[in-house]
Amino acid sequence: MSESSDRTLLDLIRRRGPLTVDEMVAEMGVTGTAVRNRLSRLVSNGLVERRSRQNGRGRPKHTYEASVEANKRLGQNYADLAVALWEELMSTVDDRKLRRHLFLRITERLAEVYKTQVKGDEWEGRLVQLSHVLQDRGVEAEVARDDAVLLPFLRQHSCPYYELAETDRAICALERKMLEKILGAGLKLSQCRLDGDRSCDFQAKPVVAAGLPV
Numbered sequence: 001m002s003e004s005s006d007r008t009l010l011d012l013i014r015r016r017g018p019l020t021v022d023e024m025v026a027e028m029g030v031t032g033t034a035v036r037n038r039l040s041r042l043v044s045n046g047l048v049e050r051r052s053r054q055n056g057r058g059r060p061k062h063t064y065e066a067s068v069e070a071n072k073r074l075g076q077n078y079a080d081l082a083v084a085l086w087e088e089l090m091s092t093v094d095d096r097k098l099r100r101h102l103f104l105r106i107t108e109r110l111a112e113v114y115k116t117q118v119k120g121d122e123w124e125g126r127l128v129q130l131s132h133v134l135q136d137r138g139v140e141a142e143v144a145r146d147d148a149v150l151l152p153f154l155r156q157h158s159c160p161y162y163e164l165a166e167t168d169r170a171i172c173a174l175e176r177k178m179l180e181k182i183l184g185a186g187l188k189l190s191q192c193r194l195d196g197d198r199s200c201d202f203q204a205k206p207v208v209a210a211g212l213p214v
Contacts, residue, residue, distance in 0.1 A: 086171070
């Protein structure tokens with residue numbers, strides 16, 4: 001959603017829906033044209049669904065309700081839970097070997113979510129596929145190039161674990177390990193948003209890059 005007014009309307013529909021355009025106009029105190037423009041964007045983005053309601057004779061009325069996708073996307077907020085679980089793991093598990101084992105198991109579980117969707121041997125093709133998978137999950141990512149770097153690399157403009165990473169930067173290592181398992185190559189985090197950079201850049205390590213098919 002590009003406009004806050006769209007989110008306001010969507011929140012109203014989720015709380016009070018299904019609603020007609022007239023009912024939304026009355027609730028929000030705006031024009032019918034404004035409501036219809038916002039509805040058009042929400043429907044096209046798959047966040048709102050239109051239904052027909054027949055009340056006796058005459059033309060049916062159209063009502064609007066939040067889609068399953070809207071409830072999934074707007075109802076999921078695991079940041080607090082993730083921070084609490086991570087802090088408990090790092091503070092209560094004293095055995096370093098056990099902590100490392102848990103760390104590796106977490107990266108493997110996360111990698112499994114993406115692994116089947118990234119195929120082929122060609123490096124740039126795998127990066128492109130991974131960037132699309134991340135974008136579908138709400139992480140703004142792209143394949144970037146730099147004259148000083150041998151191969152294209154993954155650039156993330158948003159962090160999927162931002163609150164968690166602010167608490168403990170070990171999460172950055174977990175993210176890097178997960179991406180290594182997906183791409184099948186060693187990576188280095190050449191710059192990070194936590195250091196004030198505009199993006200987190202994951203580049204193939206030089207020793208690995210020499211053997212990767214471009």
